[in-house]
Amino acid sequence: MLNTTTKKTIEIDGVTLHLSQPDNTSSEWIGQEEVLRQIQACWMVISEKDFPLSPRITGMPGIGKTTLAMVAANQRNQPLYIFQCTSDTRPEDLLITPVLSEKGKISYHASPLVCAIIEGGICILDEGNRMNEKSWASLAPLLDHRRYVESIIAGIKIQAHKEFRACVTMNNDESTFEIPDYILSRLQPTLQLAMPSYQDELAILRYHLPFSGEDLLKMTVDFLQKSHQLDLDFSPRDGIHIIQYALKRISQEKDNPLAKDKMWQEA
Missing domain, CATH: 3.40.50.300 (P-loop containing nucleotide triphosphate hydrolases)
Structure with a gap:
């Protein structure tokens, strides 16, 4: 109510x-x-x-x-x-x-x-x-x-x-x-406002996604930092959504040990 x-x-x-x-x-x-x-x-x-x-x-x-x-x-x-x-x-x-x-x-x-x-x-x-x-x-x-x-x-x-x-x-x-x-x-x-540094971007994702594993966070920040260097339009918000979707897909494939990398690539 x-x-x-x-x-x-x-x-x-x-x-x-x-x-x-x-x-x-x-x-x-x-x-x-x-x-x-x-x-x-x-x-x-x-x-x-x-x-x-x-x-x-x-x-x-x-x-x-x-x-x-x-x-x-x-x-x-x-x-x-x-x-x-x-x-x-x-x-x-x-x-x-x-x-x-x-x-x-x-x-x-x-x-x-x-x-x-x-x-x-x-x-x-x-x-x-x-x-x-x-x-x-x-x-x-x-x-x-x-x-x-x-x-x-x-x-x-x-x-x-x-x-x-x-x-x-x-x-x-x-x-x-x-x-x-x-x-x-x-x-x-x-x-x-410039794109955040590596450490700042990692801290931003940790703040918004405290339930995510550290490996997914770092994998995403690596991708975002490379995209910033190439002037591609990927922002911290995109990184948050990538991890959110990947985590939801991973939860559907709990028995698949290779699901994490596959679902991140899908996201």
Whole structure:
């Protein structure tokens, strides 16, 4: 049975907004401590006239960009909200969505981004370069010194809480939009996440797969490290899935002493 919590609402300029719950996923960051410190530096405010930066985290899919941002947010002890950007994301999806209730009334639901703006949380715009320019344009005042958003649908302007922070993750692949320069200039600095070292990658797989044998882990890391050297698109996430599938197949062939190598090759 699911535990339900009372939905939170807030009134702004006579409009009642329904807020969503923050993300409570537990995450751990392994290796590349410097880039974690860089994110924390971006979110610092060192003077009354200073304001936080909204960095963009770039890298190949599956290397931990979102996890990195989640851990950075958790270290600040602020509520975390994640918005998954897609090619058909509309400005109202980013801000406030009208929903027709059973009684025929319209209720306004705040996006994870707007919830973070109101609650003084941190929002990760995940895979931001999948989003089109029209949606990005609605965030221009939020990402500079003005720090507000305007919802045409709800007819309200929302000033960001002073503790609000944001970052954007971006994949290095071809299935994305070109982000306009006036937005890129607001998403600074660019933090490039590299593929992990051998020891870091082994530690990552051990963390996610504590039930796996050491030989399978090392076999997979050897493969991943070679693929990194050849610039092939295999990430730690791929390694986790390879081992997961291999272990499930091995469990089906318990009586076969050669199953381990065979099933790993199959995966």
